[in-house]
Amino acid sequence: SRACSVSAVPQLFDVEYLAPVQIGTPPQTLMLNFDTGSSDLWVFSSETPLRQRGGQDLYQIEDSSTAHRLGNSTWSITYGDGSRSSGNVYLDSVTVGGVNVFNQAIESATKVSSSFTNDAASSGVFGLGFDSINTVSPVKQKTFFSNALESLEMGLFTANLNKAEPGNYNFGFIDPTEFTGPISFVDVNATRGFWEFEATGFSIGGGGNGTGNSTSPMFVPVGHSAIADTGTSLLLIPAPIVQAYFWQVPGAQSSARVGGWVFPCNATLPDLIMHIGTYKAVIPGELINYAPVDTDSFDTATVCYGGVQSSSGFPFAIYGDVFFKAQFTVFDVDEMRLGFAPK
């Protein structure tokens, strides 16, 4: 079929969004982390050491009649959070929402780091970045989207993620019921293999001037490059912006102990508006209350962790799921652009 849609299910605290993928013959359905910030499709499999498994569903290679080993090929990836995985490569049939790619490279994990072992819900990662950063050696492999492109109605996919409830990824079409306003587009620079774009600055929360007539909040021109990364939970942006934001929140502080900005859970958080070209991406304050710091005191938590944190240490900002929960996003490879719309 020329288009498809697949449900994106949020895990606890929306830390990641998993979608079902059919692999092999007969089809084995695995829940994978759809990640526009990487370009490897890798899975826990019958080759993953027993002590590195943690209850994940596995790609049982020997049970698929269409699995073929890609000889002399290996892969190895390290993510921004320091997690890692590596292994062997197979070609097999992959179907997402009814769209099939026959010889899709499936990277089988023979080694995974602890954060993957401890995440029972995710059977692997489904990369949706550019093929140039695929880690298979000696011959780089293509992503599912890249392989499916010629059979799709339109050369694009969209992300429609939600807070604490399922959303969806669509391939090959834009569903106008998933957003409210017009879509604003910005050019993509794929030089580093990411869906990279330029943001022009920010403003903070519909701060009326208290006299009843609301003045439009001041635009601060802190321009920065950014990547659209559905595999990252938070919105990681330049420290001066994060500082300016939390300075508006009584009791907020940057905690070295916790590792980021925290604030009183009962605080009223202002909206954060990221300006991208002429588009104003409003991130409602409630999305910036990410989670209680100490989860085993969840019901009486007093300290909460910011959904917006500093991107210092990275060569670009990382617009993750906190951003996508507020903006319908189009990833358009035909026109090499990203589209954003309110929802």
Ligand SMILES: O=C(CN1CCCCC1)Nc1ccc2c(c1)OCO2
């Ligand atoms: O690592 C990732 C995303 N990654 C996607 C695939 C699964 C494992 C996590 N994001 C990330 C990017 C920058 C970071 C960070 C996390 O923690 C601190 O800085």
